[in-house]
Amino acid sequence: MTKAAFVTAGALLVAVACILLLLAWPRSSGAPAATRAGAPAAPAELGRTIKARLFYVSDEGTRLTSVERDVPYAEGPEQAREIINAQIALGDPLVSAVPSGTALRAVYLTERGDAYVDLSREAVTAHPGGTLNELLTVYTIVDALTVNLPAVKSVQILIDGKEVETLAGHVDLRQPLAKNLALVQ
Amino acid sequence: MNARSRRPLLTALLFGLALAAGPVSRLASQTSAPTPLTVLSKDGRRTIPLTLVNNQEFVAVDDLASTFQLAVREDALGALTISYKDKTIVLTNQALASVAGRLVSLPAPAARAGRGWLVPVEFIGRALALVYDSKLELRKPSHLLIVGEVRVPRLTIRYDLVAPGARLTIDATPRAVSTVTEDNDRLLIKFDADALEIESPSVGIAVTPGTPIISPGQQSPLSLVLNVRQLDATTLGVELGPRTAGFRATTLPIDTTMRLSIDVMAAPSEAAPAAPATAGPAVSPDVPPSLAPPASAIQTIAIDAGHGGADEGVKGAGGTKEKDLTLAIARRVKAAVEARLGIRVLLTRDDDRGLPLDDRTAVANNNKVDLFVSLHANASLRPAATGATIYYAAFDAAPVSGTLAGVDRVPTFSGGMRDIELVPWGQAQTHHLNQSMAFAGILEERFHDRVTLATPGVDRAPLGVLESANMPAVLVEMGFLTNPAQEKQLTGNEFQNAFVQALMEAIVRFRDSQAGGAGGPGGPGGQSSGR
Numbered sequence: 001m002t003k004a005a006f007v008t009a010g011a012l013l014v015a016v017a018c019i020l021l022l023l024a025w026p027r028s029s030g031a032p033a034a035t036r037a038g039a040p041a042a043p044a045e046l047g048r049t050i051k052a053r054l055f056y057v058s059d060e061g062t063r064l065t066s067v068e069r070d071v072p073y074a075e076g077p078e079q080a081r082e083i084i085n086a087q088i089a090l091g092d093p094l095v096s097a098v099p100s101g102t103a104l105r106a107v108y109l110t111e112r113g114d115a116y117v118d119l120s121r122e123a124v125t126a127h128p129g130g131t132l133n134e135l136l137t138v139y140t141i142v143d144a145l146t147v148n149l150p151a152v153k154s155v156q157i158l159i160d161g162k163e164v165e166t167l168a169g170h171v172d173l174r175q176p177l178a179k180n181l182a183l184v185q
Numbered sequence: 186m187n188a189r190s191r192r193p194l195l196t197a198l199l200f201g202l203a204l205a206a207g208p209v210s211r212l213a214s215q216t217s218a219p220t221p222l223t224v225l226s227k228d229g230r231r232t233i234p235l236t237l238v239n240n241q242e243f244v245a246v247d248d249l250a251s252t253f254q255l256a257v258r259e260d261a262l263g264a265l266t267i268s269y270k271d272k273t274i275v276l277t278n279q280a281l282a283s284v285a286g287r288l289v290s291l292p293a294p295a296a297r298a299g300r301g302w303l304v305p306v307e308f309i310g311r312a313l314a315l316v317y318d319s320k321l322e323l324r325k326p327s328h329l330l331i332v333g334e335v336r337v338p339r340l341t342i343r344y345d346l347v348a349p350g351a352r353l354t355i356d357a358t359p360r361a362v363s364t365v366t367e368d369n370d371r372l373l374i375k376f377d378a379d380a381l382e383i384e385s386p387s388v389g390i391a392v393t394p395g396t397p398i399i400s401p402g403q404q405s406p407l408s409l410v411l412n413v414r415q416l417d418a419t420t421l422g423v424e425l426g427p428r429t430a431g432f433r434a435t436t437l438p439i440d441t442t443m444r445l446s447i448d449v450m451a452a453p454s455e456a457a458p459a460a461p462a463t464a465g466p467a468v469s470p471d472v473p474p475s476l477a478p479p480a481s482a483i484q485t486i487a488i489d490a491g492h493g494g495a496d497e498g499v500k501g502a503g504g505t506k507e508k509d510l511t512l513a514i515a516r517r518v519k520a521a522v523e524a525r526l527g528i529r530v531l532l533t534r535d536d537d538r539g540l541p542l543d544d545r546t547a548v549a550n551n552n553k554v555d556l557f558v559s560l561h562a563n564a565s566l567r568p569a570a571t572g573a574t575i576y577y578a579a580f581d582a583a584p585v586s587g588t589l590a591g592v593d594r595v596p597t598f599s600g601g602m603r604d605i606e607l608v609p610w611g612q613a614q615t616h617h618l619n620q621s622m623a624f625a626g627i628l629e630e631r632f633h634d635r636v637t638l639a640t641p642g643v644d645r646a647p648l649g650v651l652e653s654a655n656m657p658a659v660l661v662e663m664g665f666l667t668n669p670a671q672e673k674q675l676t677g678n679e680f681q682n683a684f685v686q687a688l689m690e691a692i693v694r695f696r697d698s699q700a701g702g703a704g705g706p707g708g709p710g711g712q713s714s715g716r
Contacts, residue, residue: 057565057566057567059567060567060569060570061565061566061567061568061569061570062565062567062570062639062640095566095567097566128499128500128564128566128667129492129498129499129500129507129564130498130499130507130561130562130563130564130565130662130665130666130667131561131563131574131576131646131648131660131662132563132564132565132570132574132662133563133564133565133566135646165541165542165649166542166649168498169491169492169496169498169542170561170646170648170649170650170660171646171647171648171649172542172611172647172648172649172652174611174649175611177647
């Protein structure tokens with residue numbers, strides 16, 4: 001085998017590996033390094049959906065309850081964006097712990113399994129406060145990703161692209177938080 | 186003429202009849218000398234002799250006159266007029282006195298004794314007190330007369346055998362804070378008061394300084410407490426027996442009384458055979474089961490009023506702002522804990538200003554406080570949510586490599602190396618989690634019946650203000666401001682008093698459990714321990 005053929009075969013092998021990796025998402029344990037899940041990268045496939053567990057405030061107001069919903073399918077890390085968008089959309093008649101008006105700016109993923117969810121400032125300014133409410137908001141986002149995307153091990157919420165201390169004065173958001181189902185009924 | 190203006194006329198009429206009945210009688214019966222009356226005032230103490238006639242205690246008018254600057258005059262009708270400034274008290278041979286125009290009864294009439302006059306001791310409280318400028322409080326059973334605002338708690342002392350040791354219970358009414366120190370083989374109990382009134386366990390026998398008030402040692406030389414006696418105006422001395430291995434003092438406020446309980450523990454080698462032979466009262470669950478060496482007592486705590494400034498926290502259905510509620514309750518806690526427990530309380534903020542979470546914890550860490558309590562009010566999207574939750578820290582984030590606590594060797598100024606422990610700021614609480622959980626549990630128990638608890642009452646969460654606290658720390662969500670009924674409750678005196686009381690009891694129980702070793706919470710309240 002010539003040197004050129006060897007390089008070509010190697011490049012093909014890498015390309016195939018990359019395709020396989022992307023197809024395996026979200027079940028793959030290896031996430032691309034600090035990939036931004038943006039609209040131009042890999043748009044959701046029209047009409048195709050996945051089943052995802054989303055989280056809403058329970059009837060008594062002190063816990064989260066999970067509901068299975070159809071969420072548009074997307075390839076690779078873009079799936080994280082679809083899930084968060086579905087989570088922060090109006091859940092009518094279900095009540096979301098994420099303040100209304102909150103928009104998703106971006107989702108970033110690291111190789112280590114950390115997800116960074118960048119939300120608009122309404123997540124802070126429209127937050128009604130209280131430790132419990134804040135826990136419900138934070139773990140709505142954290143669990144929505146960690147439960148539905150096994151490759152995501154922890155989630156850090158950013159506001160307007162920046163790290164914040166808390167959303168409402170209680171829950172420490174200065175580090176990524178792991179999945180926590182203790183608040184889920 | 187209305188009813189009010191008719192009263193002096195009636196008084197004058199009655200008193201006129203009394204005057205007509207005859208002048209003040211002469212004292213004929215035999216007299217004896219009972220315990221004198223001790224007069225306590227800001228200026229010090231003095232005694233006034235009493236005279237016992239037909240089981241009635243009398244005091245000489247001359248003695249009262251010199252003590253209280255009274256003028257005494259006997260008028261032509263034989264009535265005795267006692268004046269204080271421009272007010273007069275007139276006495277006749279009836280068991281009555283006209284005090285500035287008001288008629289009061291006495292247990293006996295005034296009587297002449299030699300060249301002077303005697304009046305029943307009750308005259309002081311019933312007549313003189315009505316015209317005198319300062320407060321006069323006559324405590325007849327203990328022969329005490331308190332003049333002005335002098336703090337004289339009444340002490341009742343009880344000694345019980347409670348396996349595996351004994352308990353000395355001292356109730357101080359009204360409440361008086363005390364400190365217990367060890368001095369060789371005795372304990373010194375110093376009360377924050379001007380004087381003490383000690384109720385004798387033997388009815389009718391006055392307690393005098395130096396005389397044993399109780400002497401369990403007389404019954405058994407093996408007794409853990411040999412006797413208790415008053416050493417000076419505000420100090421009791423507890424003489425301990427040779428079998429005593431240690432003690433633990435706890436306090437508990439009960440209505441207007443402050444109860445001091447001193448558990449005295451027997452030496453381990455003798456405790457085992459001695460305990461079954463104890464024929465005292467039933468074993469109390471409050472008995473400290475451990476003889477572990479004492480830990481340092483809680484001396485300073487930090488109370489963090491959540492939110493502040495532009496960060497208003499939760500806004501209640503009726504407009505209550507969380508930042509105002511937490512500050513009001515934090516101030517109440519500070520006032521109560523400092524006054525009643527003698528523990529210093531630092532507030533992370535004492536006005537309406539915002540503080541980053543790290544600054545709040547820094548107040549506690551930099552002042553080396555022994556306990557940190559952050560106060561908050563909760564919110565839910567469902568208005569029905571109700572109840573308090575006590576949070577301790579959770580560390581849900583995966584530790585970042587290189588930030589874990591460890592020991593580093595560093596050079597010292599005098600040469601050589603020494604190990605220092607490095608604790609990352611954000612993980613300081615990891616060293617205190619067990620104690621924080623223990624305090625949360627005690628607080629939940631103290632809330633019972635006083636403060637409605639949510640389900641669960643105790644929970645864990647990655648709360649920023651707790652994670653960097655380098656001492657036991659909890660965050661208390663006192664209730665839901667989003668629940669209109671609970672908002673009303675949270676802003677009311679009844680809830681706030683109950684909350685402060687529960688928190689205070691939890692603090693002293695926790696202090697107790699820390700001082701008592703691994704035996705868990707002992708008697709409610711705590712002060713000190715030794716040996």
